[in-house]
């Protein structure tokens with residue numbers, strides 16, 4: 001298993017990161033993608049990806065819109081140039097739109113600039129989208145990225161899912177699928193072909209509904225896989241095989 005979205009560089013893992021990685025390996029979680037969130041975090045993120053044999057992406061999260069967007073984009077361009085030959089660098093992101101967090105046009109500008117870099121460096125994108133699917137779909141439709149990407153932490157309904165899929169994007173499924181009340185998402189996963197989904201945890205955020213207020217870790221991946229198998233009425237090994245294939249294909253792992 002590969003956790004396609006885990007912030008294992010965050011301070012929440014500083015005290016026991018080695019133990020968390022050990023436990024992951026014991027459970028068959030062979031690797032993770034550590035997404036970039038801000039200029040300040042990139043160095044630590046890359047160092048941890050190297051130390052623990054993980055993948056990483058470079059980008060600026062919409063929660064961390066910088067004062068000077070142009071200067072930050074130049075820094076991102078320089079970093080992508082520097083690491084373009086590194087097999088651990090697999091995407092641009094996470095970038096995106098979040099209407100629940102300091103929403104402004106600046107988020108749009110920051111996203112568009114990062115999508116342009118994804119095009120230039122021929123990398124897929126890891127997208128964060130909260131209450132802004134229409135805006136995001138419009139931008140993605142206009143930009144036509146050759147390697148597409150993933151809408152991580154997907155929570156939407158069938159119609160929204162289909163519109164992303166039509167643009168070639170995959171949908172990242174996390175712990176929300178475990179919640180019996182997440183009916184829209186559970187229907188989406190039940191109805192649409194498995195080839196469109198990735199699994200992720202967004203650790204240390206997004207703990208499962210039955211363990212709220214705890215630190216989330218990649219160790220819940222097996223629960224997510226079992227739940228998808230249950231919804232799809234298929235064997236866990238078949239589900240795992242396809243989900244792995246999806247991640248390997250999208251990120252060229």
Ligand SMILES: [Zn+2]
Nearest residue numbers: 005035094202
């Ligand atoms: Zn994230």
